[in-house]
Amino acid sequence: MPAWYDSLAVRLNKFLQRAGIASRRRADLLIKGGHVLVNGRPVTEPWAQVDPTGDRVEVAGKEARLPAQRHYYKFYKPRGVVSTLADPHAERTLHEFLPPGLRLFPVGRLDKDSEGLMLLTDDGDLAFRLSHPRFGVKRRYLVELDRPLTPQALKRLELGIPLADGPFRPTDVHRVGSKRVELSLHEGRKREIRRAFSSLGYRVERLVRLAFGPIELGGLLPGELAPLTKAELGRLMRKSKG
Secondary structure, three states: OHHHHOOOEEEEHHHHHHHOOOOOOHHHHHHHHHHHHHHHEOOOOOOOOOOOOOOOEEEEEEEEEEOOOOOOOEEEEOOOOOOOOOOOOOOHHHHHHHOOOEEEEEEEOOOEEEEEEEEEEOOOHHHHHOOHHHHHHOOOEEEEEEOOOOHHHHHHHHHHHEOOOOOOOEEEEEEEOOOOEEEEEEEOOOOOHHHHHOOOOOOOEEEEEEEOOOOOOOOOOOEEEEEHHHHHHHHHHHHOOO
């Protein structure tokens, strides 16, 4: 059973969808038609909450079960590693760091020269929600520059910088050293942080993602992979629902 169900109730129609019983719309019809029992009693509200760790759900006399356990990891991507599982032109990819026997999706890609937090999972729905700009999941970065950042450049960052593919609009911008800045973004366009600073006349010497949504890089070391705790996973699931 997926670990995140241990700490989160789920809507009955979504439970049936995840269990492979029916589409969300078909699940609504089954529930409203009185064909679904929870702990032996009929439930006719699709939005009713069930606890997958303790409630017994039956459809037409058969128990509905969730699929096999999914996997959720946080990973410190080192510099020089390409954020893909396979690339014939890359010297190093994520593949060398993955547990054997698991096929995981990278969430929140970083360019080869950047480092820091990535999420890895075989939960495709979650990967989509965390990656799509519509859900606005915040990413926080540490940026180290080749020279001190002027107050004028900092102000331009706060106001936003036009780029060829749209404006660069970070949030929570603050200086943490003469050449170091922390900022947050709600999307992850290709090399946009480097391009934004380049337009201001700066070169990014080091770029580290410190957080992805509620998940922090913490004490992970470059190349280290760690399963999310139940508390981390619960926070991530709630955040991905907006």
